[in-house]
Amino acid sequence: MESLRLRLHPLPLPLLILLLAILLGMGSIGEGEARSVMTGGVEELVERDPRGMPLRLAGRGQAVEEEEEEAAAGLSQTACPTKRLPYDPNPVRGQLDPTLYNPEDAMCLLRSLFIVSLDELRADPSFPPGFLRLAFHDCMTAGGGCDGSVLKPAELNSPANARLRRLSNITLRIQSRAAAMCLNVRPTLADTIAVAGDVANVLSGSPSGISMGLRLGRRDADPNLPGDNATTLPSPFDPFPVALEKMIRLGLTVEEATLFTVGGHSIGTSGCGAFRRRLSANISTCSSPPDRDLQPAYACQLSTICAQPAARADFDPATPLLLDTAIFRLLLEGKGLLTTDQDFFTNFTTRPFVLKYASLEGSLSFPTDFVAVYVKHLRIGINGPTSRPPASYCLTTAEQASSSSESSSSSFSSSSSDAASQIESLLLSTLQAVF
Ligand code: HEM
Numbered sequence: 001m002e003s004l005r006l007r008l009h010p011l012p013l014p015l016l017i018l019l020l021a022i023l024l025g026m027g028s029i030g031e032g033e034a035r036s037v038m039t040g041g042v043e044e045l046v047e048r049d050p051r052g053m054p055l056r057l058a059g060r061g062q063a064v065e066e067e068e069e070e071a072a073a074g075l076s077q078t079a080c081p082t083k084r085l086p087y088d089p090n091p092v093r094g095q096l097d098p099t100l101y102n103p104e105d106a107m108c109l110l111r112s113l114f115i116v117s118l119d120e121l122r123a124d125p126s127f128p129p130g131f132l133r134l135a136f137h138d139c140m141t142a143g144g145g146c147d148g149s150v151l152k153p154a155e156l157n158s159p160a161n162a163r164l165r166r167l168s169n170i171t172l173r174i175q176s177r178a179a180a181m182c183l184n185v186r187p188t189l190a191d192t193i194a195v196a197g198d199v200a201n202v203l204s205g206s207p208s209g210i211s212m213g214l215r216l217g218r219r220d221a222d223p224n225l226p227g228d229n230a231t232t233l234p235s236p237f238d239p240f241p242v243a244l245e246k247m248i249r250l251g252l253t254v255e256e257a258t259l260f261t262v263g264g265h266s267i268g269t270s271g272c273g274a275f276r277r278r279l280s281a282n283i284s285t286c287s288s289p290p291d292r293d294l295q296p297a298y299a300c301q302l303s304t305i306c307a308q309p310a311a312r313a314d315f316d317p318a319t320p321l322l323l324d325t326a327i328f329r330l331l332l333e334g335k336g337l338l339t340t341d342q343d344f345f346t347n348f349t350t351r352p353f354v355l356k357y358a359s360l361e362g363s364l365s366f367p368t369d370f371v372a373v374y375v376k377h378l379r380i381g382i383n384g385p386t387s388r389p390p391a392s393y394c395l396t397t398a399e400q401a402s403s404s405s406e407s408s409s410s411s412f413s414s415s416s417s418d419a420a421s422q423i424e425s426l427l428l429s430t431l432q433a434v435f
Contacts, residue, residue, distance in 0.1 A: 014230035027172035041146035044136025059344065069364045079183055080394030081105065087389040094145075095219025095381050106216045112181035113192055114210070116174050125321060127170070128200035134164050134171070135197030136264065137376070145381030148189025148222040155227030160235065163271070171196065176399060180182055184394040194378045201374060204267050204323040206367050209375040218378070219387035234261075236274040240343035244350070251380050256373045258344050259351040263370045265315040266327040273307035273315065275338050279303045293342045295334035302337075313337060313364055325366045328358040 011078050049167060088099040101109060137160065139149035149155050175192040179185060187195075191305035195216075198209045209216070221227065249259040278291035279299055289299035305313050314320040315337050316327040327341075331354055336342030344350045350389040356362040 017226050017434065055152060061143065069201055086394060091219065091383040093384040094379055094381060095383065096215055096379065097215060097219055100186060100188065100217050100219060100389065105182055109180035109185060109187045109191070110210065110216055112178040113174065113187055113195035113216075114199060116177045116181070116206075117196040118203070120174050120177075121196065121199055126234060126269070127167070128203045128321075130164065130167050131193075131196045131200040132204075132264060132374075133209055135200075135374075136260075137161060137230070137233060138193050139380060139382075140247065141232060142232035142246070142250065143226040143228060143381070143384075144221060144379075144386060145384055146190040146194055146218050146378055147228075147382065147384075147387050148193060148218075149221040149225075149227040150193070151189060152221065152225075152227035158230035160230045160233050167202065176402070179395050180400070182398055185394065186390055186395050187216065187397075188218055188220045188390060190220050190382070191216040194218060194374075197374065201323060201371060204244055204321060206323045206371050209371050209378070212368070212372055212375050214375050218382045219365070219389055222386055222388045225386055234340065236270075236338040236340050238340065240340055242346055243340050243343075244347075252373070252377065254349055255353045256376070258350045259357065259366075259369055260373045260377065261375075262327055262331065262344050262354060262357070263323060263325075263343060263366065264348050265337070266319070266323050266325070267316065267321060268321075269312040269314050270337055272294050272302075272311050275302070275313075276306060277338060279306065283307060291339065291342075293334055293339075293346055298333075298335045304418075315341070323367070323370060325363040327356045328354050328362070332358055335386055369433075 004139075016246070063236055082164065084102050085099050087095055091097045091099075093304055100106075117131075121131060134150060135146070138148065139146035141149070141155070150161060150164065151171060155161060156165055156168060171189065171192055173188060174196055177189055178192065196212055202208050204320045232246065234246045238246070244257055247261070248254065252260065278289060278294050279302055280289055282284045283300075283303050286300040286303040289296060291299075294302075305311050316322075316324075316330060318326040318330065330336065331342060331345040334342065336345065345354045357366055
């Protein structure tokens, strides 16, 4: 009984009630109806869809908020778990390390990383594309795999990661806020970035990778090492075969590299420096751009945008906030922003995959196909020889103190009830997939 209590402790009561309802297979009720569930004097309303699946749990946002406040104040916390398996001395490269967390801690952290990331990433529409790219840059440097090294100064200060620097503190805050909800057990930075990237996808309209096997178990890079070589990432100035080869060598197929790059560029923006050489230097000659693969009228639009200082252009002006297939159709019109983007259409090895996702059939399979590659890339090269288990299983007392001040200044407490219920729905649909 005691062990059951400890296992369930990290889940707040309303969520437990809902999960129990799902597990016990409560009978379905009609569309638009709601069912009252009385448990221990706490009443919650479970709204269900026409198939009887729970839609959201009324009052959930407040419960999570209270849980986090309690955690921050140390009220719901007990000591760091003392019983745990020793770390595997020889983790298998490319596989999750099952000794990194106790199973119940891993489940708690997956949940808390997800909900805290939702809270942090919805604060600014530029965060989801940023965090998707952060995961890609952490995971696909040659030699490292996802290992949190993208936040090490040497790696973060490379030009390829210039725009990711602003995400460093937010990532650390997600890590510490999530820990505070799980007995201060420390999620690795690699796992934090992996889940934050998943949430970026969810906020951009994709299914969660958790329903496709995203789990925790990535060690971080050895703290004594400087970080990976960021030039092993594809660059917009690489000849196309070089950029493609960088991804293939790490284990993506040509189709996956096409889907992941072009699909990834269906959200977010690029600074003009990455594509300016494709445009005419003189705006009056923009209709004859030096890059013949770029549609002239589009080149003029980009020239106008880039005439402004520090301007950025959407990769996919049609649906800039949605991970979708509009970008594949834009390539067919010569509207790829980077040379490398457009090359996925020009190159005969990758063109069939651009055509596939530009089609209706491809657009239907795109959401799950994209997330499947996202989940796959989260395991490439992980837990290799440059990774180490954490020095301490839980946050240190100093880290806990700074995390509680971070929590109290977080945006979650100011979330509107509308936004809170959005989070609830997303969380619930994701957790339904796990349990
Ligand atoms: C040939 C491969 C790739 C190249 C050359 C490339 C290059 C770039 C460049 C130059 C930018 C703009 C950076 C800036 O100005 O701040 C960018 C942004 C972005 N990239 Fe890629 N990328 C590649 C593959 C990928 C992949 C595989 C993903 C996967 C998820 C991805 C996701 C993104 C996202 C989401 C952004 C927007 C970031 C934001 O708005 O902050 N890229 N990429």
